[in-house]
Each structure stands twice: as C-alpha cells, then as structure tokens.
Amino acid sequence: MPTAAIHAHELVKWFGEGDAKTNAVRTVSLDAYCGEMLYIVGPSGSGKTTLLSMLSGILRPNAGTVTIKGQDIWQLSDDELAEFRLHTVGFVFQDYHLFPRLTTAENVAIPLILKRRPWAPSLSAALHYLDIVGLQARAELPPIKLSGGEQQRVAIARAIVGEPDLLIFDEPTASLDGDTGRRIVEFVRTHVLNETRCIVIVTHDSRIQEFADRTMTMEDGRITGVVEGSSRAQ
Amino acid sequence: MRSLLTLAYKLLVNDRAKFAALTVGLTFSVFLMVQMTSMFSGILQRASATVVNTGAALWVMDPAVTTVANSIPMPDYVLDAVRSMKGVNYAVPLYSGAALVKLNTGVYQSVTVIGLDDTSLFGRPRLLDGHIEDIYGDNAFIVVRDAEFGKLDRPTLGTAFEINDHRAVVVGIAAVPISGLFGIPTLYTTYRRAIEDIPSMRYTLSYILVQPKTGESIADIQAHVEALGYRALTADGFMHQITLFYIFQTGLGTNILIMTVISFIVGLSISGQTFYTFILENLDRFGALKAIGAKARDLVYVILFQALLTSLTGYGLGVGLCALLIALAKLRLPDYSATITYVNLSLALGMVLVIAAVSSYIGVRKVIRVQPFDIFRG
Numbered sequence: 001m002p003t004a005a006i007h008a009h010e011l012v013k014w015f016g017e018g019d020a021k022t023n024a025v026r027t028v029s030l031d032a033y034c035g036e037m038l039y040i041v042g043p044s045g046s047g048k049t050t051l052l053s054m055l056s057g058i059l060r061p062n063a064g065t066v067t068i069k070g071q072d073i074w075q076l077s078d079d080e081l082a083e084f085r086l087h088t089v090g091f092v093f094q095d096y097h098l099f100p101r102l103t104t105a106e107n108v109a110i111p112l113i114l115k116r117r118p119w120a121p122s123l124s125a126a127l128h129y130l131d132i133v134g135l136q137a138r139a140e141l142p143p144i145k146l147s148g149g150e151q152q153r154v155a156i157a158r159a160i161v162g163e164p165d166l167l168i169f170d171e172p173t174a175s176l177d178g179d180t181g182r183r184i185v186e187f188v189r190t191h192v193l194n195e196t197r198c199i200v201i202v203t204h205d206s207r208i209q210e211f212a213d214r215t216m217t218m219e220d221g222r223i224t225g226v227v228e229g230s231s232r233a234q
Numbered sequence: 235m236r237s238l239l240t241l242a243y244k245l246l247v248n249d250r251a252k253f254a255a256l257t258v259g260l261t262f263s264v265f266l267m268v269q270m271t272s273m274f275s276g277i278l279q280r281a282s283a284t285v286v287n288t289g290a291a292l293w294v295m296d297p298a299v300t301t302v303a304n305s306i307p308m309p310d311y312v313l314d315a316v317r318s319m320k321g322v323n324y325a326v327p328l329y330s331g332a333a334l335v336k337l338n339t340g341v342y343q344s345v346t347v348i349g350l351d352d353t354s355l356f357g358r359p360r361l362l363d364g365h366i367e368d369i370y371g372d373n374a375f376i377v378v379r380d381a382e383f384g385k386l387d388r389p390t391l392g393t394a395f396e397i398n399d400h401r402a403v404v405v406g407i408a409a410v411p412i413s414g415l416f417g418i419p420t421l422y423t424t425y426r427r428a429i430e431d432i433p434s435m436r437y438t439l440s441y442i443l444v445q446p447k448t449g450e451s452i453a454d455i456q457a458h459v460e461a462l463g464y465r466a467l468t469a470d471g472f473m474h475q476i477t478l479f480y481i482f483q484t485g486l487g488t489n490i491l492i493m494t495v496i497s498f499i500v501g502l503s504i505s506g507q508t509f510y511t512f513i514l515e516n517l518d519r520f521g522a523l524k525a526i527g528a529k530a531r532d533l534v535y536v537i538l539f540q541a542l543l544t545s546l547t548g549y550g551l552g553v554g555l556c557a558l559l560i561a562l563a564k565l566r567l568p569d570y571s572a573t574i575t576y577v578n579l580s581l582a583l584g585m586v587l588v589i590a591a592v593s594s595y596i597g598v599r600k601v602i603r604v605q606p607f608d609i610f611r612g
Contacts, residue, residue: 086527097522
C-alpha cells in the first residue's frame with residue numbers, strides 16, 4: 001500500500017458572491033501518493049489550477065481539508081503556511097518566473113536563501129542541482145541567455161533544491177515545443193521522481209500523458225474520471 | 235538574513251539602468267537640498283560674524299535691533315546702568331558702523347568699522363602681523379585679512395588711507411573666525427577713535443558687551459536690562475534672532491525653503507516612480523517567491539533594504555558632490571558663503587529617508603497585495 005502524500009477531502013472553492021458567484025471546485029476529494037506522478041487534466045476553466053493551488057497551500061478553500069504529512073495545512077496561519085510551502089512543496093510555474101537579473105545558480109538558490117541558509121553554501125547546493133539537470137556549465141549565465149527548455153530545467157532545479165516531498169508543475173510544457181516538453185517530463189520522471197516524492201502536474205498536453213501514473217480529468221469543478229497511466233503499469 | 239539581503243542587493247544593482255536612474259535622481263536631489271541649505275547656513279553664519287568674532291557672552295541692545303549690522307545707538311547712561319547691575323562682572327561698549335575708505339589709488343571702498351573698548355580692547359581679533367598696543371597710536375586701524383582684504387589693495391603695516399576724510403594708518407593685520415556677509419572689508423580701532431572719525435547720531439553706543447559673573451546671573455541681568463527699556467541677549471540668542479530675521483523677514487528663507495522642497499519633490503518623484511516601475515516589473519516574480527514560501531516580511535525586508543541602499547548611496551554621492559562643488563567655488567570665489575553643517579546633513583538625511591520610506595511603501599503595498607494564486611492564474 002503506497003503512502004499518501006496528499007489527502008484532500010471534499011474541497012470546495014468559489015469566487016465572487018451573489019450573481020457573480022462562480023463555483024470553481026465542487027466537493028473534490030483525492031489522494032496522491034509518494035512515488036506517484038499524478039496528472040490533472042481538463043479544459044480551461046474546469047478548476048484544475050484552483051485545485052492545484054488548494055493542494056499546495058496557496059489558495060484557501062471555502063470548505064474541505066488538505067492533509068499533507070499528517071498536517072491539515074489549512075489549519076496553519078499564513079506565516080506557518082509559507083514555512084510549510086518552503087520546506088515541503090516545490091513549484092515549477094508555467095512561465096518559470098526566473099529573475100532575469102540573477103544568474104542561473106542564484107535563481108536556483110532562492111529557496112535556500114529564503115530558508116536563511118548562508119549565501120555561499122546555497123550557491124554550492126544550487127550548482128549541485130544544476131548539475132543534476134545538466135546545466136552546471138550555464139550556472140553563471142542569466143536565464144534570458146538560456147533556451148526555453150533550459151529555463152524549464154532551471155525552474156525544476158529551483159523546485160527540487162530544497163528537497164521537497166511534493167512537487168507542483170503548472171502546465172510544464174505549455175511554453176515548449178513538443179520534443180523539448182516531452183524530454184523535460186521524461187527527465188522529471190527519471191531523475192526527479194523518487195519513492196518519497198509525489199509530483200502533481202496540471203497539463204493540457206496529451207503528448208506527455210504516457211509518463212503519468214494516474215490521470216484525473218476535471219470538468220466543471222468536479223473530477224469526472226481517473227485513469228491509471230502507463231508508467232505505473234510498466 | 236544576510237543572504238536574503240545579498241539577494242536584494244543583487245536584484246537591485248544588477249538592473250543597472252534602474253539602479254543608475256535611482257542613484258542619479260537621488261544624488262541630484264540630495265545635492266540640491268544640501269546646496270540650498272548650505273548656502274543659507276553660510277549666509278546665516280556670516281550674518282552673525284561680529285557676534286562670533288567678538289566672543290561676548292551677553293549683548294545689550296535696543297529692542298528694535300534685528301541683525302548685528304543694523305545697530306541702533308543707545309545713550310551712554312545705559313552702559314553705566316548695566317555696569318552697576320548685580321551679576322555683571324564687567325561691561326564694555328562696542329561701536330559697529332559703516333564708513334567709506336578712500337584708497338591711495340583714489341578708489342572708494344565701503345568698510346565695516348568695529349570700535350573696541352579703549353581700556354580692555356575686549357573682542358579684539360587675533361593679530362597676524364603687528365602689535366595690539368599700536369592700536370592706541372594716532373589714526374591706528376587694524377585690517378582683517380579675509381576674502382575682502384584685497385578690496386583694500388592688500389595693505390601692509392604702515393599703509394595709509396583716508397577714512398571719512400580722516401587719515402588712517404594700518405598698524406595690524408588680523409584674522410577672524412568668520413568673514414562678514416556683505417562683502418566689504420572690516421577694520422578694527424578703538425571705540426573713542428571710531429566715534430570721532432565716523433559721523434554718527436547723538437548716541438554712539440552700538441552695543442554693550444557684558445561678561446556675567448556666573449551663568450545663573452544672565453536671567454537677572456536680562457530682566458534688569460529689560461526694565462531699562464533695552465534688551466540683553468546671549469550670543470546664541472542674538473544669532474538665533476538674526477537667523478529668524480533672515481528666515482521670516484527677508485525673502486531669503488522662503489526662497490531657500492521652496493528650493494529645498496522642490497529638490498525633495500524631484501527626488502521623491504524620480505525615486506518613487508523608478509522604484510515603482512522596478513517593483514511592477516518584478517511583481518510576478520515576487521508573487522512566485524511568495525508561492526515558494528517567502529513570507530510577506532521577507533519581501534518587506536528586501537524592498538526596504540533596496541530603498542534604503544539607493545537612498546543612502548544617493549545621499550553619499552549628493553553630499554560628496556556638493557562638498558566638492560563648494561570647495562571648487564571657494565577656490566575661485568573666496569567669499570562664497572556656503573557651509574555644510576550637521577544640521578544641513580541631518581535635514582537632507584531626514585528627507586532622503588522620507589523618500590526611501592515613501593518609495594518603499596509604494597512597493598511594499600503592491601508586493602503585499604500580490605497573491606501567489608495570481609501567478610498560477612497568469
């Protein structure tokens with residue numbers, strides 16, 4: 001029996017009030033497991049990004065709970081939640097959000113710096129993770145000198161430098177061509193996923209679905225289907 | 235914390251164009267603020283030159299006197315009355331007035347004449363050349379060697395000229411701590427010769443310089459002098475009165491104040507706008523930092539540090555530039571009256587800190603409001 005990394009119970013989220021009220025997520029429950037790569041797919045406006053935000057401690061639900069490592073994260077204060085995200089969750093954003101005025105290594109070191117680690121050891125650790133993603137030679141370049149795929153790998157290095165148990169990918173291949181996107185996700189599957197780590201990916205991209213352990217489909221704020229992916233079957 | 239501030243530093247200075255714009259704007263603003271207030275300080279300092287140079291603890295004068303240069307003569311009995319007051323150690327007369335000197339070249343030159351008490355010579359300047367007792371000689375005058383010295387054709391001991399049609403001979407060359415405000419040379423002589431040589435009103439006593447027995451007796455002396463219908467001010471009080479006169483009764487203070495406020499607004503506008511643009515350009519990244527786990531206060535530290543760093547850099551450069559230009563100006567124009575005081579520096583520092591506070595407040599407000607969820611929503 002795999003260990004549950006995330007246990008979400010009856011999550012509800014709406015935006016606005018009265019006539020303007022929009023139900024983004026309607027009573028969604030799910031479990032994600034350590035060692036699993038879970039995809040959430042669905043059309044635009046189906047609520048998958050809202051769900052991802054609630055799972056990762058970014059957006060407070062109107063109802064329901066999210067338990068990670070035995071902790072109901074929505075019982076935490078804002079500061080405790082920030083601390084929780086810093087130590088437990090790694091994010092790879094759709095647009096990467098790398099600082100163009102910092103070097104690649106400095107960008108990767110940011111989570112460690114936020115943890116108040118000294119500058120030099122943080123940069124050393126960043127170099128190690130850049131090595132893992134194959135970009136150590138580019139450590140001193142600013143991100144704007146890198147290709148889209150390389151920037152994505154820098155974002156991955158930044159996400160894993162703090163050794164989080166949960167990795168959140170928001171449309172990781174949206175800004176990449178087909179081959180590059182596929183290679184990136186394959187790299188994540190091979191080098192980033194491990195038995196203590198859970199990866200949740202929100203994507204539209206059907207070309208990368210072969211790497212999923214499970215794929216949940218969302219429509220109109222509900223999970224409408226769960227498909228066991230080919231990777232787990234292998 | 236140090237690594238976080240290093241990160242803030244790199245985010246700021248690596249954006250060279252914005253950092254340069256911020257620094258240049260603040261430097262210019264601080265330069266103007268310090269320059270304006272320094273000019274005013276220089277003017278005020280020179281306006282009180284006689285008070286400083288004489289060194290008396292207490293000055294007795296007509297109540298209508300506003301500046302040391304505009305003395306209103308008092309009758310001689312006031313001197314006797316002051317001398318008889320309890321708490322007065324000694325009191326001496328001082329003459330301060332204007333005269334016209336005719337140089338050997340035939341050129342006329344206005345001068346300030348200070349007439350010292352014949353007996354004590356209280357308030358005499360430090361002599362660079364000559365002997366003080368020579369001041370008792372016939373037609374003897376001491377010339378102050380300051381920025382205006384050249385206007386008397388750089389006289390030496392024994393140089394003769396006419397002062398109000400009386401013969402005058404230079405018997406000493408002196409130095410004083412502060413030159414006068416009005417750009418004219420200063421001559422010292424005895425009180426008796428001053429009132430003989432220089433046409434004056436019925437009364438001749440410009441000021442009475444008083445040395446109280448103790449500091450505690452000053453208030454009593456001031457009360458007694460007031461009962462006589464005159465006013466006694468300490469040296470600091472007199473200088474304060476002169477300062478108030480220039481601030482409130484001439485357009486000078488208002489103009490300087492307006493220029494200083496304009497400089498402040500220029501600095502605030504440049505800094506505020508550039509800093510705001512800097513924050514806006516990085517807003518999504520600050521949101522990403524929040525998503526990663528940065529607390530709001532981490533980002534506040536980053537922004538405060540950046541605002542403070544640019545402000546203090548601009549402050550240092552602005553003060554340095556101002557000091558350099560004043561020094562260069564004084565090389566060419568020795569009587570250029572600008573003095574950087576601790577008050578000027580503190581005022582400019584206070585204003586630059588306000589600029590930093592306002593600029594960072596704008597940025598902080600923006601960054602605190604950004605939600606990490608907005609980053610996911612794009």
